[in-house]
Amino acid sequence: MIRPARRLRTDSSTAGPAGPAAGAYTTIELVTVIVIIAILAVVASPTLSSINDTRAAMAARLLLKDLTFARQRAVATGTTTWVVFDTNAESWSILGEDPASPGRSGATVLTDPVSGDDDTRVVDTGSFAGVQLISAAVDGDVEVGFDWLGRPFNASETAIASAGVITLTGNHVVNVAVSTGHITYTAP
Numbered sequence: 186m187i188r189p190a191r192r193l194r195t196d197s198s199t200a201g202p203a204g205p206a207a208g209a210y211t212t213i214e215l216v217t218v219i220v221i222i223a224i225l226a227v228v229a230s231p232t233l234s235s236i237n238d239t240r241a242a243m244a245a246r247l248l249l250k251d252l253t254f255a256r257q258r259a260v261a262t263g264t265t266t267w268v269v270f271d272t273n274a275e276s277w278s279i280l281g282e283d284p285a286s287p288g289r290s291g292a293t294v295l296t297d298p299v300s301g302d303d304d305t306r307v308v309d310t311g312s313f314a315g316v317q318l319i320s321a322a323v324d325g326d327v328e329v330g331f332d333w334l335g336r337p338f339n340a341s342e343t344a345i346a347s348a349g350v351i352t353l354t355g356n357h358v359v360n361v362a363v364s365t366g367h368i369t370y371t372a373p
Contacts, residue, residue, distance in 0.1 A: 241354040248351060249370045258281065265287070270321035276307040279295050335366045345363055348361060358370070
């Protein structure tokens with residue numbers, strides 16, 4: 186026996202025998218969206234995981250720039266310039282000696298000519314969130330000075346006997362060479 190075809194409802198506010206109400210998603214549409222989200226997650230995942238390494242590299246380059254600045258300032262002004270590290274505060278500061286009161290005890294934090302703020306850098310915050318100052322060792326101390334010839338010396342104001350090594354998160358290392366004071370950055 187042949188049955189007569191059913192009439193489809195044209196009222197979109199209720200579900201009829203033909204399927205879901207207007208505005209609902211089909212299985213194919215849902216699967217398509219899930220596949221696109223999965224592809225985006227796979228592509229974005231490596232980028233997100235490398236953010237901390239990128240921040241550590243940026244901080245190491247800033248440290249390289251600051252140490253180079255301190256050395257060049259010492260040569261240009263003829264006065265000793267210091268870089269003092271504080272691993273507890275995750276920071277370093279650039280200090281300049283007062284010619285009227287020479288020696289490390291007479292050094293004060295320089296002022297950044299651009300911002301007008303103290304020349305102190307703090308990592309593990311802002312642009313450097315997640316970056317830590319792991320260690321700073323210059324002849325067993327946490328500071329390095331540069332004389333008028335750009336030569337590095339330790340807190341006792343004697344020439345350094347071993348290279349200064351400053352390590353940031355992810356094994357990003359900045360070195361200060363013995364005798365010459367040449368500063369290098371080694372990425373992991």
